[in-house]
Amino acid sequence: NAGVTQTPKFRVLKTGQSMTLLCAQDMNHEYMYWYRQDPGMGLRLIHYSVGEGTTAKGEVPDGYNVSRLKKQNFLLGLESAAPSQTSVYFCASRPSMYYGYTFGSGTRLTVV
Amino acid sequence: SQQGEEDPQALSIQEGENATMNCSYKTSINNLQWYRQNSGRGLVHLILIRSNEREKHSGRLRVTLDTSKKSSSLLITASRAADTASYFCATDAAAGGFKTIFGAGTRLFVKA
Numbered sequence: 001n002a003g004v005t006q007t008p009k010f011r012v013l014k015t016g017q018s019m020t021l022l023c024a025q026d027m028n029h030e031y032m033y034w035y036r037q038d039p040g041m042g043l044r045l046i047h048y049s050v051g052e053g054t055t056a057k058g059e060v061p062d063g064y065n066v067s068r069l070k071k072q073n074f075l076l077g078l079e080s081a082a083p084s085q086t087s088v089y090f091c092a093s094r095p096s097m098y099y100g101y102t103f104g105s106g107t108r109l110t111v112v
Numbered sequence: 113s114q115q116g117e118e119d120p121q122a123l124s125i126q127e128g129e130n131a132t133m134n135c136s137y138k139t140s141i142n143n144l145q146w147y148r149q150n151s152g153r154g155l156v157h158l159i160l161i162r163s164n165e166r167e168k169h170s171g172r173l174r175v176t177l178d179t180s181k182k183s184s185s186l187l188i189t190a191s192r193a194a195d196t197a198s199y200f201c202a203t204d205a206a207a208g209g210f211k212t213i214f215g216a217g218t219r220l221f222v223k224a
Contacts, residue, residue: 004154031210042200043155043214050210058211090154097204100145100157101212 002026006091006104013081013111021076021107023091031094032074033058033101034066036087043090049074081111118201118218126223131188133218135201136181142204144177146186149198149217158186158199163206193224 004025013019023032030051035043045058047066055066063085065077074093078085088108092101119134135144143162147155159175161168161184168175174187188195198217205211 033212035214040216042216045211048210056210092155097210097212098143098160098162100147100160101155102157103147103154105154106152 004091004093004102004104006089006107008107009105010108011110013078013109015081015083015111017081019078019081019109021078021089021091021109023074023076023093023104025072025074025091025093025102027093027095027102028071029093029095029102030071031096032068033092034064034074034076035090035092036060037090037106038087046076046089078109083111085109086111118199118215120218121216122219122221124221124223125191127191127193129191131191131195131220131222133186133199133220135184135186135215137184137201137203137213138182140206141179142206144175144184145202145204145212146173146175146184147200147202147214149200151197155200188220191220191222193222196220196222 007022033048034046037043044060049055049068052071067075088106090106091104094101117136145160146158149155161177172189177184198219200217202212202214
């Protein structure tokens, strides 16, 4: 019973490089989310998906793209990394908006 | 802007004491959730309380919700050193949508 699995756990990028963060859940949840967490700011929503093949923008979507080709996977892409994207990224899922989230363990990204 | 605001920002208590954390929010909600985050880890869902509920319990946790004051509290009774963590409240708006707003959290330190 893995829950929500994020890969990689750590990554260092140079400014301008691109990368993809992978999130996989095995709970058959409809809703999946990508958040970023910065010191003292709580979590901010980047993008979310309410079902396979659907995505929507959150609070801070600029510089990121997402895809949900399969129900269990939600990918977050950084097109051209910037130092401002240095953060801890969390993927989360839930069955519907009437339930709490299950979070992954996070990806710590540093852009130099 | 953040919907949920936790108070206090930090709390230090002795093992065995009770810890109370408060959360205030601005708009009508569908539900309010509390999460725990240990250092360097993902968030763990503790309790979800719906807007028509006033109190919920889970083990040593007690959550209250006062929709007239737009506030909630999380009480941890007989605290243990293992309760040391950050605690976040999160709200789903009554207006609908699929976004949850997280507060900046309360850092709890329980001294053995």
